[in-house]
Amino acid sequence: MLRQTSLGTLGLSVGGVLFLAGLVAYVTDNPTLNLAGFFYGVPLLLGGLALKASELTPVPFTKPTSKDILELREQQATATQNQIRLDVTRYRYGQDAHLDSSLSSLGLSPTDEERPVLTGLHETAIAGAYALVLEFESPLIPLEIWEQKREKIEGFFGPGVRVTVTQPAEERVDVALIATS
Structure with a gap:
């Protein structure tokens, strides 16, 4: 299952959610959640972008295997x-x-x-x-x-x-x- 999962997309998704949670926490003045969101979200988001930029997608099967x-x-x-x-x-x-x-x-x-x-x-x-x-x-x-x-x-x-x-x-x-x- 992990072979068919794009780590770049996973990094972008998790990093984006954490970054947005940190942004919302910053606006609502919640420093603990703000720090966690930015501290983990930004690196994951950047890592996901880097992986996505160097990603080579799987080659498809052109005929089903019996x-x-x-x-x-x-x-x-x-x-x-x-x-x-x-x-x-x-x-x-x-x-x-x-x-x-x-x-x-x-x-x-x-x-x-x-x-x-x-x-x-x-x-x-x-x-x-x-x-x-x-x-x-x-x-x-x-x-x-x-x-x-x-x-x-x-x-x-x-x-x-x-x-x-x-x-x-x-x-x-x-x-x-x-x-x-």
Whole structure:
């Protein structure tokens, strides 16, 4: 549940309420409540603003995951597949994009402007094996470069993972991480 909660919004909400309570206490001449409201409210409000400014929202699932696929995930998913799924579906702070360091390591992000953007993901079965499909918006990196890097992607996200790269639409690339165990 906390993975789907924005700490920035939480900080802004709690800090705002405490700050307003302190402001009301100041107007009504209640020094104890005034001090507590300002002492706790202002830092929480500023912290919430800072988190909100550096917030990276979770990547949505583009297709619902069926019970069969959930069972397959429990049986076959690698630790890396689970880590990627959990990392990209929660709020992140202080990063430019999901998987930005991974894409840089793979040579798929020469500059921030050229970096593919993870726009969605879904889980499926491919030939009876669990697959986590990462959906990238990739207008500046063509499919040919993704295909050249396929073995490197396998090595990076492996062991126990086979990778396929497809282009379902123009400027979009799907990277399927398929469990092999």
